[in-house]
Amino acid sequence: MLNPSSNSADVIIIGGGPAGMSAALVLGRARRSVLVIDEALPRHRVTRESHGFLTRDGVSPSELRKVAREQIAAYPSVRFVQTAAASIEGSDGAFRVTTSEGETHTGRKLLFATGMKDLPMNLKGLEHVYGKSAYVCPYCDGWEMRDRPIAVIAGDHTMHLTRTISGWSNDVAVFTDGTPRPEEEMTEFRRRGIPVYEAPIREISSEAGETVAIILEDGREIPRTAIFFAPKLAPGSDLPVKLGCAVNEFGTMIVDELGRSDLPGVFGAGDGASQKYQVAAAVAAGSMAGVAINTEFLESDWEKRVQAR
Structure with a gap:
C-alpha cells in the first residue's frame, strides 16, 4: 500500500x-x-x-x-x-x-x-459561446443543437464535419473564414444546396452564451443559433x-x-x-x-x- x-x-x-x-x-x-x-x-x-x-x-x-x-x-x-x-x-x-x-x-x-x-482560434466572440452553443463534437452535443441553424467552421475538416452534422440538422451553412476550399468540395456543397460563406469572419454575435449570428467582414450578418467547429x-x-x-x-x-x-x-x-x-x-x-x-x-x-x- x-x-x-x-x-x-x-x-x-x-x-x-x-x-x-x-x-x-x-x-x-x-x-x-x-x-x-x-x-x-x-x-x-x-x-x-x-x-x-x-x-x-x-x-x-x-x-x-x-x-x-x-x-x-x-x-x-x-x-x-x-x-x-x-x-x-x-x-x-x-x-x-x-x-x-x-x-x-x-x-x-x-x-x-x-x-x-x-489553442487560440482568433475568432472574436467564440469564447462567449464555446461550451454553450458552440461545440466540436456532434456525437457529444449534436442532440442538444438538433434542428437549429448551424454554422460549420472547420478549415481542412469542413467536408467531414458538415457531412456529420447533417445528421442533426437540415439547416447547415459553411463558413470558410476567408480560406479557399477545394473546388470539388465547393461543387459538392452546391450540389447539396449547402450555402458557403467565403468572407472572413469579423465576429460571432451572441446573447448570454447563445449564438445569434455570424458577422462577416463584408458586413453581412448570417443568422445562426449553433456552431460546430474544428478546434x-x-x-x-x-x-x-x-x-x-x-x-x-x-x-x-x-x-x-x-x-x-x-x-x-x-x-x-x-x-x-x-x-x-x-x-x-x-x-x-x-x-x-x-x-x-x-x-x-x-x-x-x-x-x-x-x-x-
Whole structure:
C-alpha cells in the first residue's frame, strides 16, 4: 500500500481526467499503489454537460470528476496530488517525476493521461459561446443543437464535419473564414444546396452564451443559433516527447490497443493518445491501460516467485 506521506508508488499517472481516473480505479482495485498527478485544468471545464457516457449522460464534467474521486477514495492505495509534472527521467521500473513545486515522486510504471489543450482560434466572440452553443463534437452535443441553424467552421475538416452534422440538422451553412476550399468540395456543397460563406469572419454575435449570428467582414450578418467547429489542438503535455515516446504528426502518443507506448513501462490513454475525443472512449482506454499495467506487474511477480523457489 502507498503510505500517504510516501513519494513512491507502483504507478504514477499524470492527468486526472476520465482516462487517468479510470486507470486509477482499475489499479486501485488491483491493490497497486497509485499516485495521480493532476493539474486540475481539464479541457472540458468550459462544457456545461457531458454526453454519450452511459449512466452519466448530461452530467457536468465537474460532477463526473467529483463522483469519480469519491468512488476512488474507497481504495486507499490511490493518492491524488494537485500539481503539474515538470520533468521525468528514468526507465521501466524506476521513473522519477519532478513537479512544478520541486517535489519528486518515483514509480515503477508511468501512464500519461494528459489529454489535449485548445489553442487560440482568433475568432472574436467564440469564447462567449464555446461550451454553450458552440461545440466540436456532434456525437457529444449534436442532440442538444438538433434542428437549429448551424454554422460549420472547420478549415481542412469542413467536408467531414458538415457531412456529420447533417445528421442533426437540415439547416447547415459553411463558413470558410476567408480560406479557399477545394473546388470539388465547393461543387459538392452546391450540389447539396449547402450555402458557403467565403468572407472572413469579423465576429460571432451572441446573447448570454447563445449564438445569434455570424458577422462577416463584408458586413453581412448570417443568422445562426449553433456552431460546430474544428478546434486547434496541441498535446496537453510535452513530457511524453521529452521522455522519448513516439508521437504522430498531431503530437499524439503512438500506443497499441492496450495503451503501451514504444518505451517499456510507459503507457498512454485518453485524448493525448487517441483522436477519439469522447469521455466514454477515454474511460475505456484508461481501463484497458490499467489492466495492461497490472498484467505486466503480475507477469513479473509470477516469474520472481518461480525463481525464489
